Amino acid sequence: GSGTKAEPRPAVVTVMGHVDHGKTTLLDSLRRTSVAASEAGGITQHIGAFEVKMPGSKRSLTFLDTPGHAAFKAMRARGAKVTDLVVLVVAADDGVMPQTKEAYSQARECGCPLVVAISKCDLPQANVEKAKQQLVAAEVELEEYGGNVQVVQISAKTGAGLLELEEALILQADVLELSALRDGTAEAVVVEAHLDKGLGPVATIIVKGGTLHVGDSVVVGTLWGKIRTMKDSTGTPINSVLPGQPAEICGLRGVPQAGDALLAVCNEDRAKRVSDARAARKMAPMLQVPHMNGVL
Ligand code: GTP
Ligand code: NA
Ligand code: MG
Numbered sequence: 001g002s003g004t005k006a007e008p009r010p011a012v013v014t015v016m017g018h019v020d021h022g023k024t025t026l027l028d029s030l031r032r033t034s035v036a037a038s039e040a041g042g043i044t045q046h047i048g049a050f051e052v053k054m055p056g057s058k059r060s061l062t063f064l065d066t067p068g069h070a071a072f073k074a075m076r077a078r079g080a081k082v083t084d085l086v087v088l089v090v091a092a093d094d095g096v097m098p099q100t101k102e103a104y105s106q107a108r109e110c111g112c113p114l115v116v117a118i119s120k121c122d123l124p125q126a127n128v129e130k131a132k133q134q135l136v137a138a139e140v141e142l143e144e145y146g147g148n149v150q151v152v153q154i155s156a157k158t159g160a161g162l163l164e165l166e167e168a169l170i171l172q173a174d175v176l177e178l179s180a181l182r183d184g185t186a187e188a189v190v191v192e193a194h195l196d197k198g199l200g201p202v203a204t205i206i207v208k209g210g211t212l213h214v215g216d217s218v219v220v221g222t223l224w225g226k227i228r229t230m231k232d233s234t235g236t237p238i239n240s241v242l243p244g245q246p247a248e249i250c251g252l253r254g255v256p257q258a259g260d261a262l263l264a265v266c267n268e269d270r271a272k273r274v275s276d277a278r279a280a281r282k283m284a285p286m287l288q289v290p291h292m293n294g295v296l
Contacts, residue, residue, distance in 0.1 A: 009180045009244030010051065010060040011173035012082055012206060014112075016103035017089035019043070022119035025156040026089060027065050030054070035065075043067065047192040047258065049204050049246035050233040054166045061169060062206060062246055064191060082189045082206055085172050086112045087165070088140075089119050092126035092153070096134035104140055113172045115150050116140065117165055122155035180243035186210035188262040190220060191246070193255045201225075201252040205241075205262055212241045212264060217271040218252070221260040222279040224271035225252035 015023045024036040024044050030052050036042065044067040051062045064083065086107040090100055107114045118131050132142065132151065141147025150168045154161035186207055193203040203220070205212075212218075216227045228251030232238050241247040256262070265271050 004181070004183055006179035006181055007243075009178050009242065010062045011084040011169070011176065011178055012062045012064065012244060013085045013087055013169060014064040014066060014083040015087045015089060016066055016107065017087075018091070018094070018097035018099040018103075021089045021091040021094065021097075021100075022156055023089050024048075024065055026087075026117065026119060026154065027052075027063055029156040029159060029162065030063070046194070047204065048233075049191050049206060051245055054170070056163045056166050057170050059170055059173075060244075061173070062244055064206075081110065082191065082208070083110060083112050084176055084178060085169060086110075086114045087169070088114055088116045090116060090131050090135065091120045092118050092128050092131055093120055093123045095127070095131045096138050101138050104138060113148075113175070114140075115152065115165065115168045115172065116142070117161075118151060118153045119156060121153045121160060122158050128153055178244065180209045182211050182242055184210045185266075186212035186216065186218075186241075186262075186264040188212060188241075190256045190258055190260040190262060192258055193252075195255050196250075199250050201255045202248060202250055203252060203256055203262075204246060204248050206246045207241045207243050209243055210264065211243075212247070212249075212262075214239050216264040217266070217268045218262050218264050219271050219274045219278070220252060220256040220262045222275050222282055223252055223254040223256055224268075224275040226268055226271070227251045 017023055027050060028035050031050055044065055048065040051060055053060050088103055090096060118128055120126060135142060136145060141149050143150050152161050152165045152168055154165055187209045188205040188207045191204050191206055196202045214227050214230055218225055218227060227249050230238050231248045233246050265274060
């Protein structure tokens with residue numbers, strides 16, 4: 001397109017739910033990967049962001065895999081609004097647990113449409129009816145009881161119900177009519193960042209508007225940088241990222257925090273000056289601490 005008018009973008013879908021209820025395994029089966037099996041202790045330690053071309057609709061969705069709910073909470077506390085939809089995963093053998101309720105109340109607070117995936121339906125001890133009753137008791141407004149929350153029964157092991165889940169998500173995404181400008185300076189949100197021994201600071205970001213390019217000068221919180229390399233969620237090097245898409249970026253001068261906003265600016269000089277000004281503003285309140293009067 002011309003880039004000056006808003007164009008459709010992939011929905012960003014956060015997968016939430018109680019520990020070990022099958023969030024990562026669900027994403028693995030959608031992506032045909034095996035991340036869950038290689039995780040230390042089988043526990044997700046960081047937010048992963050994956051763009052998946054959905055097998056039925058051939059549409060792209062960007063999924064965020066969360067470790068329990070803690071990191072999502074931290075991001076929300078920092079004002080990051082990156083999620084469009086939430087998949088609440090509830091294991092059929094375990095039912096509604098404390099983190100299920102937490103996740104639900106967070107989804108409700110952010111006002112995101114929600115789809116419930118009752119997972120592990122292949123297990124002999126699966127009890128879908130019981131899980132549904134527990135959801136109703138937790139005030140989740142299920143469609144079959146006149147509410148607007150669709151429930152899909154799935155098994156990440158057998159693949160059962162995955163197409164139905166896709167349909168539910170695409171339907172919700174279509175209702176939201178998600179679009180963004182591809183033109184102009186990129187705006188993104190940091191979903192995860194760490195220091196890599198070889199690469200230096202590495203951040204996973206999702207673009208909210210504009211197009212982020214290799215070589216762009218950026219400001220992230222009080223840090224700055226120049227994008228040296230980018231990879232898509234399959235690890236393939238890329239040169240640009242569009243709205244709704246995730247990427248792993250290198251070239252920042254420090255490790256940002258989850259929820260930090262990233263802004264592309266016209267050049268390195270500008271990036272340095274904006275980040276310096278932000279850092280100075282952050283320091284300013286310290287100069288007003290009464291007991292420090294006369295010291296500085
Ligand atoms: P955390 O990231 O630690 O919160 O866990 P998670 O929700 O990502 O769960 P994970 O995908 O790590 O799965 C937990 C366990 O459940 C693993 O042993 C999976 O193999 C198993 N599991 C996940 N989905 C299914 C399923 O559909 N059927 C069966 N039988 N087992 C499943
Ligand atoms: Na796990
Ligand atoms: Mg996980």
